Amino acid sequence: MSTNEQKALWATGAAGWVANEAIYDSVYAPVTAAVLGAADLRPQTTILDVGCGTGTLVQAASHAGSSATGIDISPAMVEAAKNRVPQAEIVLGDAQDENLNALPGAPFQRVISRFGVMFFPDPVAAFSNLRLATSTGGRLVFACWRGLSENTIFTAGLERLTERVAQPAAPVSPGAPGPVAFADPDLLRGILDDSGWQQISIEALDFVCDFGALNGTDGVEERLAVVLGGPRARHARAELEPVLGPAGWNDLVEQIRQDLRAARDPGTGTLRVPAAVWLVQAVNR
Numbered sequence: 001m002s003t004n005e006q007k008a009l010w011a012t013g014a015a016g017w018v019a020n021e022a023i024y025d026s027v028y029a030p031v032t033a034a035v036l037g038a039a040d041l042r043p044q045t046t047i048l049d050v051g052c053g054t055g056t057l058v059q060a061a062s063h064a065g066s067s068a069t070g071i072d073i074s075p076a077m078v079e080a081a082k083n084r085v086p087q088a089e090i091v092l093g094d095a096q097d098e099n100l101n102a103l104p105g106a107p108f109q110r111v112i113s114r115f116g117v118m119f120f121p122d123p124v125a126a127f128s129n130l131r132l133a134t135s136t137g138g139r140l141v142f143a144c145w146r147g148l149s150e151n152t153i154f155t156a157g158l159e160r161l162t163e164r165v166a167q168p169a170a171p172v173s174p175g176a177p178g179p180v181a182f183a184d185p186d187l188l189r190g191i192l193d194d195s196g197w198q199q200i201s202i203e204a205l206d207f208v209c210d211f212g213a214l215n216g217t218d219g220v221e222e223r224l225a226v227v228l229g230g231p232r233a234r235h236a237r238a239e240l241e242p243v244l245g246p247a248g249w250n251d252l253v254e255q256i257r258q259d260l261r262a263a264r265d266p267g268t269g270t271l272r273v274p275a276a277v278w279l280v281q282a283v284n285r
């Protein structure tokens, strides 16, 4: 997928992410904690958050006293992040090609990301670009998804939609730019190595996406909101709603709701989806 296609995807895809920011932040809280813990932020540390989205890490870094800059390719994400963390520098740009050394705070002592670095058409160019904007001894710390078989989060609740659409949205595929681009740790290590990063560490982190945690509910409505706001459900809706009509579409949504209810954890009564990521660290020597 080219840079322009990624830009187009995130220009529209940002809406669901922005609307459901609080759900994502609650569900991904263990990942946020792992990235921030590994980054070991101190007052005055200069950080760059890559693919910063609505500014979760930028906000946390800023609260820790760090000098935080975020970069994102999506105007809607950048606007949301600016509103959320007005004291930080949030830049609209492509982290693969932008002159990152021109950004406020460069060269950065930490380059960090939560799920924002898997979308580059040329990952070696991108991670080289990030390294060139990192101070000597500065560190890269990010989280990215492992494989599809370990992450039903990419399919849970979507089954009824994907089985009905004639032309499904492009599948997420390991190795290609997209959420599971770095499912293969050897491929990822090679990319970082070729980009000049050293002391590369790729560590498995398993966690549970707890959709009930945010509101103290069973999590079904929260998961449904994320599913319907995502690119594949929006793609399916564009095809199915004109055929089914609004009532037919609502019936289908109700069936998905029932599927999610049936998938609740029998012990807790809440929707909990196991998930698997890599916590990645490297140093610029």
Ligand SMILES: C[S@@+](CC[C@H](N)C(=O)[O-])C[C@H]1O[C@@H](n2cnc3c(N)ncnc32)[C@H](O)[C@@H]1O
Binding pocket: 006, 010, 024, 050, 051, 052, 053, 054, 055, 056, 071, 072, 073, 074, 077, 093, 094, 095, 096, 113, 114, 115, 116, 117, 119, 120
């Ligand atoms: C899965 S979202 C994660 C957002 C945020 N880091 C979070 O965890 O909430 C991926 C983000 O990466 C951004 N992105 C994708 N390609 C990018 C690029 N080449 N340069 C900068 N940002 C990019 C998208 O616009 C999107 O905001």
